[in-house]
Amino acid sequence: MRHQVVIIGAGPSGLLLGALLHQAGIDTLILERQSRDYVLGRIRAGVLEQGTVGLLRQVGCAERLDREGLVHEGFALNFNGQHLRIDIKALTGGRTVTVYGQTEVTRDLMAHRAASGAPTIYEARDVALHDFDGPNPRVTWVQDGQPREAHCDIIAGCDGYHGVSRASVPAGAIETFERVYPFGWLGVLADVPPCAHELIYAGHERGFALCSMRSNTRSRYYVQCRSDDEVARWSDDMFWDELRQRLDPAAAEQVVTGPSIEKSIAPLRSFVAEPLRFGRLFLAGDAAHIVPPTGAKGLNLAAGDVHYLAEALIAFYQDASEAALDTYSARALDRIWKAERFSWSLTTLLHRFESSTPFERRMQDAEFALLQSSETAQRALAEGYVGLPY
Ligand code: RFL
Ligand code: PHB
Numbered sequence: 079m080r081h082q083v084v085i086i087g088a089g090p091s092g093l094l095l096g097a098l099l100h101q102a103g104i105d106t107l108i109l110e111r112q113s114r115d116y117v118l119g120r121i122r123a124g125v126l127e128q129g130t131v132g133l134l135r136q137v138g139c140a141e142r143l144d145r146e147g148l149v150h151e152g153f154a155l156n157f158n159g160q161h162l163r164i165d166i167k168a169l170t171g172g173r174t175v176t177v178y179g180q181t182e183v184t185r186d187l188m189a190h191r192a193a194s195g196a197p198t199i200y201e202a203r204d205v206a207l208h209d210f211d212g213p214n215p216r217v218t219w220v221q222d223g224q225p226r227e228a229h230c231d232i233i234a235g236c237d238g239y240h241g242v243s244r245a246s247v248p249a250g251a252i253e254t255f256e257r258v259y260p261f262g263w264l265g266v267l268a269d270v271p272p273c274a275h276e277l278i279y280a281g282h283e284r285g286f287a288l289c290s291m292r293s294n295t296r297s298r299y300y301v302q303c304r305s306d307d308e309v310a311r312w313s314d315d316m317f318w319d320e321l322r323q324r325l326d327p328a329a330a331e332q333v334v335t336g337p338s339i340e341k342s343i344a345p346l347r348s349f350v351a352e353p354l355r356f357g358r359l360f361l362a363g364d365a366a367h368i369v370p371p372t373g374a375k376g377l378n379l380a381a382g383d384v385h386y387l388a389e390a391l392i393a394f395y396q397d398a399s400e401a402a403l404d405t406y407s408a409r410a411l412d413r414i415w416k417a418e419r420f421s422w423s424l425t426t427l428l429h430r431f432e433s434s435t436p437f438e439r440r441m442q443d444a445e446f447a448l449l450q451s452s453e454t455a456q457r458a459l460a461e462g463y464v465g466l467p468y
Contacts, residue, residue: 079228081107083391084217086205087237088117088198090180091363091380093187095234097137098388100196104395107228109202109219111237114188117200121267121340123180124290124298125150125277125374127465130381131176134183139190146293147178153463156280156287156326157428157446163276169453169460177277179292180377202226207233207246210359231358232391236384238364239349247356257422259346259370261285261429264303266317267340272297273325273332279372280324281428281442286372287324289333297334300371302429307343314338346370348422350414353407354383360406362387367414369421372428378465379417383410385468413466420462 083099085092088110096106110117126134126147134140151167151174167174191198203220210233218227235243244252263286272291280287285302292298301320303312314337322330349368354361363380386409393402427445431438448455 079107079226081105081228081230082395083107083232083234084109084215084228084230085234085236086207086217086243087235087241087363087365088188088200089236089238089363089380090183090187090377091365091384092234092236093184093191094133094137094381095236095362095384095388096191096196096198097139097187097194098133098384099391100191100194101137102388102392102395104391106196107230108191108196108198109205109217110198110200111202111205112200114200118181118185118188121179121181121265121298121342123371123374123377124177124292126176126178126183127378127381128173128175129385129465129468130378133381133385134186137190139186142182142186143176143178146182147176148291148293149174149176150276153277153279154274155428155446155449156278156282156329158282159326160446160450161326161328162446162450164456164460164463166460166464169457170464173464175374175464177291183377205242207235207243207359210246211357213358215358232394233359234387235359235361235365236363239368241365243359243365244351244361247359251356253352255350255352257348259425259429260305260432261302262305262307262343262345263288263300263371264307264309264312264317264343265298265300265341266314266338267292267296267298268336268338269295270297270334270336271295273329273334278325278329279424279428280326281430281446282324283430284320284324285430286428287321289325289329303343305345309341309343312341317341344371346425348418350411350418352411354410355403355407360387360403362410366410367418369418370425372425373417373421373462375417375421375465379414382413382465382468386410413468416466424459424462
């Protein structure tokens with residue numbers, strides 16, 4: 079079996095890369111460890127930057143997104159009961175974000191790939207990467223109990239934080255940077271109307287809370303919890319009580335409660351691996367970096383990486399030159415580090431750190447006060463939120 083590019087992972091990074099390369103006539107194989115249903119069962123991101131929406135349109139995979147996605151022109155910050163709306167559209171010269179779940183993006187990309195006839199193998203076990211330090215890499219895996227092998231020119235590691243791609247790089251060739259936050263997010267999905275038309279990010283003595291949504295009838299809420307917390311400890315009633323306590327009274331009053339249809343805890347982490355290229359292996363998306371979800375950057379950063387990587391691979395095949403491949407890592411990392419800074423700073427502003435000193439709490443207060451009084455500070459926040467251009 080031979081393919082030009084073997085992509086490891088059928089999350090948003092792998093599927094979007096597959097779509098961009100297919101459009102350019104480049105033949106790809108996607109290998110995914112999980113089943114299709116398992117991948118679609120993970121509830122994750124909800125906010126898409128314009129650049130991400132643009133890429134989905136470019137590959138012809140935005141029909142439902144354009145119909146069902148909710149365009150947001152602003153979001154709210156609640157800070158110890160004070161309310162501040164960030165008018166992202168006015169502050170960024172007309173840019174907006176779109177609320178459309180990662181599950182739906184993935185579902186649309188899966189259907190698009192199936193219709194294109196390009197191959198995806200789900201439940202590919204024991205995926206292993208070989209010989210990527212030379213021009214003829216190979217990938218092996220086990221399918222229905224049988225060993226399989228594919229030869230290729232390029233391996234794209236789009237297999238998330240726990241994937242095999244980054245783990246296959248010799249330790250001396252890679253440098254990693256990491257901060258693990260001492261808390262997580264407990265998320266609840268419920269078929270109730272959202273408490274507000276726009277997202278609310280709340281910083282409170284009791285901890286952070288976020289009011290988000292998937293549609294006008296489905297809400298997604300989060301509260302900061304202990305990192306060692308367990309979902310089983312949280313009844314729905316406890317969750318709704320805790321959420322309302324952390325919001326300003328006007329927002330709390332609007333919260334419509336109902337049975338949760340999903341409840342999970344996500345740890346918070348900042349992580350970057352450098353570089354993103356190892357011979358003929360390229361990392362993209364969560365395989366290369368993690369941001370805490372506070373800035374809604376993870377999926378959008380993945381889309382940015384994939385944009386740069388697709389451009390470089392298309393140039394590689396068109397010009398028979400590695401020049402564009404040589405610059406992928408530096409181009410992507412420049413944008414990645416800025417998004418890391420943004421996500422870290424919003425996380426630091428809005429969460430309660432048990433270890434924080436009185437001085438550090440006053441710094442959080444001062445940061446919020448600056449946002450309240452300075453349009454320049456608001457603009458910097460809005461620019462980070464809508465995402466940097468590619
Ligand atoms: P994924 O989605 O993890 O997909 C990787 C895929 O690779 C497969 N895989 C393997 N396949 C073959 N062999 C192996 N050995 C393999 N190991 C793993 C996995 O099964 C999987 O299918 O990574 P990708 O594609 O890079 O996409 C990244 C995004 O999923 C992630 O950044 C976002 O979900 C982060 N995120 C958010 N991002 C946003 O842009 N906006 C948001 O609003 C937002 N909210 C969130 C989030 C992440 C969250 N959690 C749960 C971490 C909210 C939460 C709660
Ligand atoms: C979500 O809707 O899941 C969501 C929205 C914004 C974030 C993180 C998660 O910053």
